[in-house]
Amino acid sequence: MAVERTFAMVKPDGVRRRLVGNVVSRIEAKGYAIVGLKQLTISRELAERHYGEHKGKPFFEGLVSFITSGPVVAMVLEGENAIAGWRGMMGPTNPKDAPCGTVRGDFATTIDENVAHGSDAPATAEREIGIFFPELQG
Numbered sequence: 001m002a003v004e005r006t007f008a009m010v011k012p013d014g015v016r017r018r019l020v021g022n023v024v025s026r027i028e029a030k031g032y033a034i035v036g037l038k039q040l041t042i043s044r045e046l047a048e049r050h051y052g053e054h055k056g057k058p059f060f061e062g063l064v065s066f067i068t069s070g071p072v073v074a075m076v077l078e079g080e081n082a083i084a085g086w087r088g089m090m091g092p093t094n095p096k097d098a099p100c101g102t103v104r105g106d107f108a109t110t111i112d113e114n115v116a117h118g119s120d121a122p123a124t125a126e127r128e129i130g131i132f133f134p135e136l137q138g
Helices: 012-016 020-030 044-050 060-067 082-090 103-107 122-132
Strands: 003-010 033-040 072-080 116-118
Touching: 003 020, 003 082, 003 122, 012 020, 012 072, 020 033, 020 072, 020 082, 020 103, 033 122, 044 060, 044 122, 072 082, 072 122, 082 103, 082 116
Parallel strands: none
Antiparallel strands: 003 072, 003 116, 033 072
């Protein structure tokens, strides 16, 4: 299996609740390299680019409002099977469906405030890395 990169984010609820260290520790313990990491408050323009595929859907405004509500920690992870691996570590989007031992199962409170984000496919990872870490793209 080839080494791949994925985009990962600790969302505003995770930063507010001081879960960044825990999430980073889990990533490192799994063996993924963190090749990019920054804390930032996402602008509306950046949020609209990030969630562009959802524009026009009823939940779009809520996504943008939440992701711009406070600082996030954005990361680029690298390792074998990083996309599926990180998504498995996060658990399902809805925390009530997320098993214990996953980030969302252990820490998320609602489907809207679910602590973490991860790219769902290679094309998405490339797009999201390009938005948040253009210097690492290519």
